[in-house]
Amino acid sequence: MPELPEVQTITTDLNKYLKGFTVEKVILSPWYRTNMESGLFLQAIEGTRVENVHRIAKNIVMGLENELYVAVHLAMTGQLLLIKESAPIHKWERARFILTKDGKTQTLRFNDMRMFGKLQLLNLAQYKELKNKYGPEPLEEALTPQTLLENLQSKKTNIKNALLDQKLVAGLGNIYATDALFMSKIHPETKTQHLTLEKAKTLLDNARLILKEGIQNRGSTLADKMYVDVLGREGNQQNFFRIYGKSTCPTCKNKVEFKKLNGRGTYFCPQCQS
Numbered sequence: 001m002p003e004l005p006e007v008q009t010i011t012t013d014l015n016k017y018l019k020g021f022t023v024e025k026v027i028l029s030p031w032y033r034t035n036m037e038s039g040l041f042l043q044a045i046e047g048t049r050v051e052n053v054h055r056i057a058k059n060i061v062m063g064l065e066n067e068l069y070v071a072v073h074l075a076m077t078g079q080l081l082l083i084k085e086s087a088p089i090h091k092w093e094r095a096r097f098i099l100t101k102d103g104k105t106q107t108l109r110f111n112d113m114r115m116f117g118k119l120q121l122l123n124l125a126q127y128k129e130l131k132n133k134y135g136p137e138p139l140e141e142a143l144t145p146q147t148l149l150e151n152l153q154s155k156k157t158n159i160k161n162a163l164l165d166q167k168l169v170a171g172l173g174n175i176y177a178t179d180a181l182f183m184s185k186i187h188p189e190t191k192t193q194h195l196t197l198e199k200a201k202t203l204l205d206n207a208r209l210i211l212k213e214g215i216q217n218r219g220s221t222l223a224d225k226m227y228v229d230v231l232g233r234e235g236n237q238q239n240f241f242r243i244y245g246k247s248t249c250p251t252c253k254n255k256v257e258f259k260k261l262n263g264r265g266t267y268f269c270p271q272c273q274s
């Protein structure tokens, strides 16, 4: 599932390619449902200009004029791709946006195999609601170790589960949380109640480091090739995973343990993480 670095990569590129373009036409698959009746969805969007594309947690948001927002959540198998207008309809294509600016055309396709993704049109109130659903952004300076500690401890669970809870801290998913815990020498099953301020600071520093590195490497593409950027290119961060997907600990050379925590595959070194 795309996490903050993958979503940021897509967002940055879409902002570069689509800012200032006008949505000329939107084509929805006949049976695909957004958050509103299809006719109203198209009517509201067609003819409006894209002011910017930005990210809220793992949502990619196209800010349109007139305080309207198109929010896309990729979930498990969603993809946003800039393709040729003439490209045939892909079997997982759910929506296609045709945008123009100064005689140039861009065609954005939303594919989603398993359809856990979301395509929504929001007004300003709904947009604010979306923002309020999420905890602080880890890369924003405003998030202090103290706030992170308080947020994580507000949920009585293990640290790995808490990090994945988007209400406590936004943007982290299974891979980056797994690596950040390893880098911080924190066992993923540590109860949040036992986390110290010092550990929270180390964790925040490492989460920031690994997320920034992930953005620099344009995200991580796993064997399923599900994540690609808007031009269909794979990311690079999979070549720099610290412990995710590994069988031997890179620090102590002992065997890495693999365990499902809340259904999510978690890798950790019982020697190095306590």
Ligand SMILES: [Zn+2]
Binding pocket: 249, 250, 251, 252, 253, 254, 269, 270, 271, 272, 273
């Ligand atoms: Zn180790």
